[in-house]
Amino acid sequence: MYKVRINADFNVARVLEIYSAEKWWKSSKNAKEVLSKAFKGSYAYACLYYDNRLVGAGRVSSDGISDAYIHEVAVSKAHRGRGGGKKIVKALVRHMKSKGVDWIVLIAQPGTTGFWEDMGFSSMKGHAPMRYKQKARDNRSKRKI
Ligand SMILES: CC(C)(COP(=O)(O)OP(=O)(O)OC[C@H]1O[C@@H](n2cnc3c(N)ncnc32)[C@H](O)[C@@H]1OP(=O)(O)O)[C@@H](O)C(=O)NCCC(=O)NCCS
Secondary structure: OEEEEEOOOOOHHHHHHHHHHOOOOOOOOOHHHHHHHHHHOOOEEEEEEEOOEEEEEEEEEEOOOOEEEEEEEEEOHHHOOOOHHHHHHHHHHHHHHHOOOOEEEEOOOOOOHHHHHOOOOOOOOOOOOOOOOHHHHHHHHHHHO
């Protein structure tokens, strides 16, 4: 039986293991500390358990009143396809809606749009996710010289 807990104490080493498999986080000396801060600094995080073993997680950044951004939803490979991923997302969405926040967005990993669409997310026509990169800025200013 899969269960989701919101903002409860969690085993950070286990989340790091799951996230490292996705290459989102690298194992390093302070990785656990940084990941723990990222979770604690998030508006909310959800951990998925199977028989009390942490098998998935996800988090959401938000101002708590208007907008929310879901990040880093992952389920360990052995537990995929059993509804756990959906449980994590639904718990985060329910939590944000309970706070009155219903503008909830995310950047879907390549190949995962079907997963999100099943839960009511759709791509925003004409909008594109963008990421700040200092290097691109530096190159642009060099071209001006
Ligand atoms: C995406 C992910 C979290 C889904 O977790 P999961 O536990 O396997 O998902 P669920 O079992 O809850 O699947 C729910 C539904 O989505 C579908 N689904 C799952 N992964 C999918 C994918 N990558 N693309 C399309 N549909 C997908 C399932 O078939 C299932 O459909 P059903 O309800 O009709 O049977 C998991 O595959 C994962 O950890 N992937 C790697 C990390 C990642 O890409 N995360 C997304 C970040 S944007």
